[in-house]
Amino acid sequence: MNATADDRRSPTIARRTFLVGSGALAGMGLLPSCSRLSGRSSGGKNTVKWAQFYTRQAGAAAEGNKRWLQAVIAQFKKENAGWSVQLEGYDYDKIDQRLILDMRAGVHHDVSLTTPQLMAQHAQAGSLLDLSTDLRTWGSDQVKDFDWNPVWQSCVVDNKQLGIPLGNDTRLLTYSEPLLHRAGLDPAESFGSLDGLLSAAQKLTTHDTWGLGMMLGSDRSTTELSFAPLAWSFGGDIYDLTNRQATLTGDAAVQAAQWIYDAVHTKKVVAPFAYAPTATNDDILLNDFTAGKIACSFSFGNYWNQALQTANMVNGCFPPSAACASSSAGVALLPTKGHAAFTNAWNISIASNTTNAAMAWKLIEVILRPELLRQYPDAGLPARLSEYAKPAYRTPFYQTWEDAAKDGRSMPATAHYQELSDACAAALQEMLGGRRSDILSVLRRSERDWNSKYAGM
Numbered sequence: 001m002n003a004t005a006d007d008r009r010s011p012t013i014a015r016r017t018f019l020v021g022s023g024a025l026a027g028m029g030l031l032p033s034c035s036r037l038s039g040r041s042s043g044g045k046n047t048v049k050w051a052q053f054y055t056r057q058a059g060a061a062a063e064g065n066k067r068w069l070q071a072v073i074a075q076f077k078k079e080n081a082g083w084s085v086q087l088e089g090y091d092y093d094k095i096d097q098r099l100i101l102d103m104r105a106g107v108h109h110d111v112s113l114t115t116p117q118l119m120a121q122h123a124q125a126g127s128l129l130d131l132s133t134d135l136r137t138w139g140s141d142q143v144k145d146f147d148w149n150p151v152w153q154s155c156v157v158d159n160k161q162l163g164i165p166l167g168n169d170t171r172l173l174t175y176s177e178p179l180l181h182r183a184g185l186d187p188a189e190s191f192g193s194l195d196g197l198l199s200a201a202q203k204l205t206t207h208d209t210w211g212l213g214m215m216l217g218s219d220r221s222t223t224e225l226s227f228a229p230l231a232w233s234f235g236g237d238i239y240d241l242t243n244r245q246a247t248l249t250g251d252a253a254v255q256a257a258q259w260i261y262d263a264v265h266t267k268k269v270v271a272p273f274a275y276a277p278t279a280t281n282d283d284i285l286l287n288d289f290t291a292g293k294i295a296c297s298f299s300f301g302n303y304w305n306q307a308l309q310t311a312n313m314v315n316g317c318f319p320p321s322a323a324c325a326s327s328s329a330g331v332a333l334l335p336t337k338g339h340a341a342f343t344n345a346w347n348i349s350i351a352s353n354t355t356n357a358a359m360a361w362k363l364i365e366v367i368l369r370p371e372l373l374r375q376y377p378d379a380g381l382p383a384r385l386s387e388y389a390k391p392a393y394r395t396p397f398y399q400t401w402e403d404a405a406k407d408g409r410s411m412p413a414t415a416h417y418q419e420l421s422d423a424c425a426a427a428l429q430e431m432l433g434g435r436r437s438d439i440l441s442v443l444r445r446s447e448r449d450w451n452s453k454y455a456g457m
Helices: 022-027 060-079 095-104 116-125 140-147 150-154 177-182 194-204 221-233 251-266 281-290 302-310 357-367 385-389 396-406 417-432 436-454
Strands: 047-052 084-089 111-114 171-176 296-301 329-332 347-350
Touching: 047 060, 047 095, 047 357, 060 084, 060 357, 095 111, 095 116, 111 116, 111 357, 116 150, 116 347, 116 417, 140 150, 140 385, 171 177, 171 396, 177 194, 177 329, 194 251, 194 296, 221 251, 221 281, 221 296, 221 417, 251 417, 251 436, 281 296, 281 302, 296 302, 329 396, 347 357, 417 436
Parallel strands: 047 084, 047 111
Antiparallel strands: 111 347, 171 296, 171 329
């Protein structure tokens, strides 16, 4: 987060833009001290503490999420007489690291929102409870309703279930139907492969419109939305989980970098400002698309569907309804191998130092009920597979999103994911400002630097 770095409203940014590791935190003066720790208040004997960030925020999006918090709490209190829930407010981009630091300082927490990309870091720190035993109380149908979600697998580290996804944020390709029609292009034929995408983007590039929007800035979302999905498409990855090493000089990563370079400099279908250090994916992938500055948006997130509706590019699609239809924005799976796109969501977890494990799990079971998850604005797409059978999700628009969600992938499970994604984004910045012939040497240096510090961890 969020991949998500990447996005729309501040709570989502936490899914892709994360705090640096503990070593860097020490340099920032953020290692444990009583005056700096959050969540120190004790909730009382019959209180479950819930760490989240919505109560620290303002605005329409935050208010919707606050209403969801209160609906969950009201139901929990109704079913558990004498018990209450204390909401602990964190900054959205610090919640995972705060759990780790508070644990080391002996500050107790119970339930918390957590980030899928940081599960390996939590596993290394021992900051989250293994939920495997609790999940054994579920029937197989209940488990299957969640474990289809690629985010579920990101919660499993060393055979421990460290969280459960509350939704699904995935990405696909959006395109302007009027611009494709004007160029005489058929989306079914144009977006079947990466080569087809480049060819179509060339025809769509005009004096006032770029054919393809891609996030290539210094932000970590460059790794999540562009570089890693292309490396997956070319049959590899940016990280070898078995040997616990960065693989930036593997054939797939090199091909991914070359494809991006060619899209910018050879085919000239991606704007140079896409790799400006200050580029944000909100601007490149969303705002430029709705403004007509780009014809196609690579790794467009479902959390932007509301913006499509506001721009009158779709109708009846936010909130989802059986009347959902496009008026000018089409959607297609990414033309990558297996259509794999970065997919994530907020997880719900239990702190390993909880003093109320049983009641914390009861609160989670209330949170995960379908009627309450439907009230959670930040879910993106539903976490439960059964929800997609409802008429609102059976439209062609949302069936494409469902397919994208099922084919989604999580980022590599390394405790130093933060540093790895930073290294990839920085390498792409350097390559795009240089020569194509320098791509391998830049990747080799970045891979060597990362592995010299973090390989094997």
